[in-house]
């Protein structure tokens with residue numbers, strides 16, 4: 001188990017990844033004194049409370065639009081609110097993305113009101129400042145300001161990048177908007193890595209690398225999703241040769257071997273008895289011999305309606321390890337669709 005739950009808010013489990021504990025440990029150990037160590041750990045915990053609040057901002061906005069939030073995961077580099085689906089409209093994505101940084105701005109305002117001296121410490125002695133914990137609050141205020149500004153940089157898939165994508169998506173198709181946002185994100189990412197290397201800031205270097213790969217991954221996910229959504233099973237159907245239960249494996253084997261049809265409906269008169277895969281015919285010949293009827297190797301028929309989307313079909317094929325399915329509209333057997341046809345749509349040559 002690599003992460004564990006610390007709380008549940010509005011039905012959303014808040015989980016901490018084990019690597020998260022490296023951070024307070026690091027700050028505790030790198031401090032010069034015990035008091036410094038305690039302060040460092042307290043600061044990190046308060047900061048992460050703010051990160052949780054940021055993620056809850058995204059989550060509550062998502063729930064407002066009827067999107068389920070699977071969990072909030074806390075990693076050393078920050079939090080991650082995992083929403084279960086894309087927002088339906090660009091304006092929804094805009095508000096979900098901006099809700100996180102907005103929470104940090106709110107925290108800055110509240111801290112500023114609670115401790116008016118937070119941003120003006122010149123009148124207090126250093127000792128008084130430390131005793132009152134004011135310096136801790138000041139650091140927390142600055143950190144929240146930093147969190148809001150950094151997250152709002154248009155470095156997709158960070159919040160600012162999502163805001164950019166949402167704005168572009170108001171006038172452009174999702175695929176184009178995502179392509180542009182992810183290129184902008186990658187330029188920022190390269191900038192972060194170079195700045196991180198130049199200043200020996202490993203955190204910034206690492207964040208830059210995460211953004212670079214994250215932008216690429218999310219872009220290809222959106223492009224692939226669009227390819228899938230545009231097509232239904234009806235686009236992939238091919239005419240099917242059917243078999244009779246009493247056909248002998250030896251008789252049909254040359255035809256099956258020469259054909260690319262992945263599965264065969266087994267039909268007796270008007271009755272669908274089941275289906276046989278190309279693989280099953282070739283193996284049946286090997287194990288049972290040429291004189292065995294097709295009946296002996298017939299399996300249960302798996303069929304789908306021509307209207308189902310390709311991604312749903314892909315799930316059925318991969319979950320049941322099927323080489324293909326029959327397509328049936330009402331009572332009528334139309335054709336078959338194989339896993340290779342589906343894969344060709346997903347990864348066109």
Ligand SMILES: [Zn+2]
Nearest residue numbers: 100101151159
């Ligand atoms: Zn965020």
